[in-house]
Structure formats: structure tokens, C-alpha cells
Amino acid sequence: MTIYEQLTEVFRDFFDDEHLVATPELSSNDIALWDSLNHIRLMIAVEAAFGVELKTEEITNLKNVGELANILENKTHS
Amino acid sequence: MKNFEIIANLLKEIWPEHHAKLTSEICQLSSDDAFLLDYIAEKIILIKKDKLKQAIKNYKQTCAVIVQEEIHFRRTQSYRLKTEQQADTEIYSNSSFMDMYLDGLLISQLFWSNHFKVFQFFCSSFLTQISKDDTLNRFVEIGPGHGLFLSEIVKKLPSRECLGYDISESSLRHTSQALQSLECAANVQLINKDIYNLPTDQNFDAIILSEVLEHLEAPQEILTKLSHHLTPKGLLFINVPVCSPAPDHIYLFKTPNEVQDMITSCGFRVNETRYFPMTGYSLERAIKSQATISVAAICQLST
Structure with missing residues (x-):
């Protein structure tokens, strides 16, 4: 399973929306429920799904799913 | 929603991403909710007067502080501070923090x-x-x-x-x-x-x-x-x-x-x-x- 496929599963479960697809361009602007507090919860869910820990600045500075996928790729291959 | 719009427009200027989220929420309000929101907004405008814009900046800063607390909570399933003494030393005795934080909580009456x-x-x-x-x-x-x-x-x-x-x-x-x-x-x-x-x-x-x-x-x-x-x-x-x-x-x-x-x-x-x-x-x-x-x-x- 690719990182984007895994992220799609996490996002669908978190936002309770089976039609969501995690694309590199997807950002908080595209999902009404994705506000600053939900962002934290979402990132903690991502951490659990991937078995990694994100740094605080990685969580708070994230711009879109593409950036998240890059961070996860680096962490899971290091 | 005249008073609410005054505050919402300032929010749009200071924190456009949050304003965008808010707009989708406001569309779903009943007329009773909208009336009360405007009433609260009127009170906030009277309270903050010419410091209204600063109060909204303080709201944004308060949300950023709460995000940090949220990260701690999600990782540990506990609140960061454990004692009233800690809260007094770190928060209540810090008048500049309290000024920011209390403004944030006032504005939250409208947006949360x-x-x-x-x-x-x-x-x-x-x-x-x-x-x-x-x-x-x-x-x-x-x-x-x-x-x-x-x-x-x-x-x-x-x-x-x-x-x-x-x-x-x-x-x-x-x-x-x-x-x-x-x-x-x-x-x-x-x-x-x-x-x-x-x-x-x-x-x-x-x-x-x-x-x-x-x-x-x-x-x-x-x-x-x-x-x-x-x-x-x-x-x-x-x-x-x-x-x-x-x-x-x-x-x-x-x-x-x-x-x-x-x-x-x-x-x-x-x-x-x-x-x-x-x-x-x-x-x-x-x-x-x-x-x-x-x-x-x-x-x-x-x-």
C-alpha cells in the first residue's frame, strides 16, 4: 500500500467520509472540518497509523498532504 | 448580523483561513442563533472599543497556545499543568499573558x-x-x-x-x-x-x-x-x-x-x-x- 493510500484510509476514518482521497494538493482549505484543533488530532491519528512521531513544528507548519507524505516517507525509510 | 460582521471582517483581515471555516458554519445557523450571535458581538464591540482589532489578534494567539496544549493532551492523555500553584505562577500571575488570553476567551464566545x-x-x-x-x-x-x-x-x-x-x-x-x-x-x-x-x-x-x-x-x-x-x-x-x-x-x-x-x-x-x-x-x-x-x-x- 502506498503512503497516499494509507493516508486516504486515515483521512476517511478521521473525517468520516468514505469519498475522501488523499492527494498531494489536498489541504485544510478543502475540508470544512479540518481546522487547527482537528489538524492536531488528525496528525496524531497519522502518527499512530504510520508508527512514527512528528515534531511539533512539522505538525504546525504543514501546508498540504504532499508535504506530509514527504515527511512520512523520510521517517519510515530512515 | 451587523455587529457580527464587523468582528468577522476583522477576523478575515487578521486570520483569513479561520474566517473561511467560520463562514461555512454561519450558513447553518438558525435565525435565533444569528440574533444571539449578533447580540454577543455588540457586547464585545462595546467592551473592547478601539482595542477590538488587538482582541482578535489575541484570539488568534490564544488559539495557537491552545494548539500546543492540544498536542500535549493528544500525546499524553493528560493536561500539561497539574497544580493550582503551577497555573498561578505560569498563567494567572503573568498579566501580559492574561491580557492576551482573556481577550481570546472573550472572542471565543462568538466563534466557538x-x-x-x-x-x-x-x-x-x-x-x-x-x-x-x-x-x-x-x-x-x-x-x-x-x-x-x-x-x-x-x-x-x-x-x-x-x-x-x-x-x-x-x-x-x-x-x-x-x-x-x-x-x-x-x-x-x-x-x-x-x-x-x-x-x-x-x-x-x-x-x-x-x-x-x-x-x-x-x-x-x-x-x-x-x-x-x-x-x-x-x-x-x-x-x-x-x-x-x-x-x-x-x-x-x-x-x-x-x-x-x-x-x-x-x-x-x-x-x-x-x-x-x-x-x-x-x-x-x-x-x-x-x-x-x-x-x-x-x-x-x-x-
Whole structure:
């Protein structure tokens, strides 16, 4: 399973929306429920799904799913 | 929504991403909700006057602080601070932080649906009940903070005696300034005192305890103490957030039932309860994902 496929599963479960697809361009602007507090919860869910820990600045500075996928790729291959 | 739009437009200028989220929420409001939101906005404009823009910047900063607390909470399932002493040293004694934080909490009354809904419940149910009984004459709010609840009582029931107790001098200064701006300071006695030291001869026909218990190490002690200060016909309005990390929150209530159980174990019976999940959440989803829920209740002494 690719990182984007895994992220799609996490996002669908978190936002309770089976039609969501995690694309590199997807950002908080595209999902009404994705506000600053939900962002934290979402990132903690991502951490659990991937078995990694994100740094605080990685969580708070994230711009879109593409950036998240890059961070996860680096962490899971290091 | 004239007053609300003034604040929303400033928010759009200062924090456009948050404004965009807000717009989708506002579209779903009933006309009653919209009316009350505009009423709160009018009060906020009167309170902050020419410092309104700074207050909205402070709201943005408060949200950033809460995000940091949220990260800690999600990782550890606990609040960062454990003692009242820590909260006093780090938060309550830090007047510049308190100025920022209290502005943030004032603005949150407008933009956080759980805060707004609690105020609506307070006005429509609690205030209606105490205004119908003219034998209820002496009211107190513990930790009046932004002053919106206290000012509403004074406005609706100007002839009754109102007091506000707060351990934080900074917080009380904000309350005092808000009451002056809303032209109801003359009807309220504000007292800078720890509620643990409330004299035993002080009795009240209504006690308002909104967002206080989570700031205490042993909230059951205060609740029990307050049960000795409420008159037999008196009413307690209580509002407690569940799973709500914030820089000065100490006691973690994990479920709405924990709040209800504590209230009833401290000598009260609950007449009415409302659960208000945070913006964008259904109650079911908030419970499942441990998102913030405000638990508001109207209580009397258990017989």
C-alpha cells in the first residue's frame, strides 16, 4: 500500500467520509472540518497509523498532504 | 448580523483561513442563533472599543497556545499543568499573558459553538428561571472572567444583588472593565478572593460556576463548599468542559458522565443538562474521538 493510500484510509476514518482521497494538493482549505484543533488530532491519528512521531513544528507548519507524505516517507525509510 | 460582521471582517483581515471555516458554519445557523450571535458581538464591540482589532489578534494567539496544549493532551492523555500553584505562577500571575488570553476567551464566545451555545442556554433557561422567582435576590458568579454572564444578569434583573468572586486580579480587572463598558458595574460587587475562603455566612439564591472546576486540583471540594452557600430554593448554573486542553486547565474530566457524577456526589441534583460539542462535531462523534464537549447544567440542592 502506498503512503497516499494509507493516508486516504486515515483521512476517511478521521473525517468520516468514505469519498475522501488523499492527494498531494489536498489541504485544510478543502475540508470544512479540518481546522487547527482537528489538524492536531488528525496528525496524531497519522502518527499512530504510520508508527512514527512528528515534531511539533512539522505538525504546525504543514501546508498540504504532499508535504506530509514527504515527511512520512523520510521517517519510515530512515 | 451587523455587529457580527464587523468582528468577522476583522477576523478575515487578521486570520483569513479561520474566517473561511467560520463562514461555512454561519450558513447553518438558525435565525435565533444569528440574533444571539449578533447580540454577543455588540457586547464585545462595546467592551473592547478601539482595542477590538488587538482582541482578535489575541484570539488568534490564544488559539495557537491552545494548539500546543492540544498536542500535549493528544500525546499524553493528560493536561500539561497539574497544580493550582503551577497555573498561578505560569498563567494567572503573568498579566501580559492574561491580557492576551482573556481577550481570546472573550472572542471565543462568538466563534466557538460550544461557548456560544452555553451562553444561549444560560440566557434562555437559567436566567428565565431566576427572573420568574422574585424571592431569589442574591446572586454570585465565581470566576466571572469576560463578564458576559454577570452583565446579562444585571441587565435582566437590575434590582437584585450581584457579586463576582475571583482569585485572579488580572481576570477581575477585565471583568470590571467589561462591566463598566456595558454600563452595569454599579450593580455588581467584585471581590478579589479565593473561593476556598468564602465566609460561611454568605448565602446565595443563584450561583454561576462557568469554566471554573477544570482549573482546580480538587473541584469536588469547591462544589461541596458551594452546596453550603446555596439557599434551599436557589439554583446553581454550572458549565464544565470535557477533554478541553488549555494553558490553565488542571483537572481533566474525560466524559460528560464524570461531570454529572461529581455534581450529584457533592450535594446537588441536576434539573437540566445540555451537552454542547465543539464546533463541527456531533455529540456522538465528540465522545468517540475525545473532542471537547461543554457540559452545562442547572442544579439545586438535593433534598
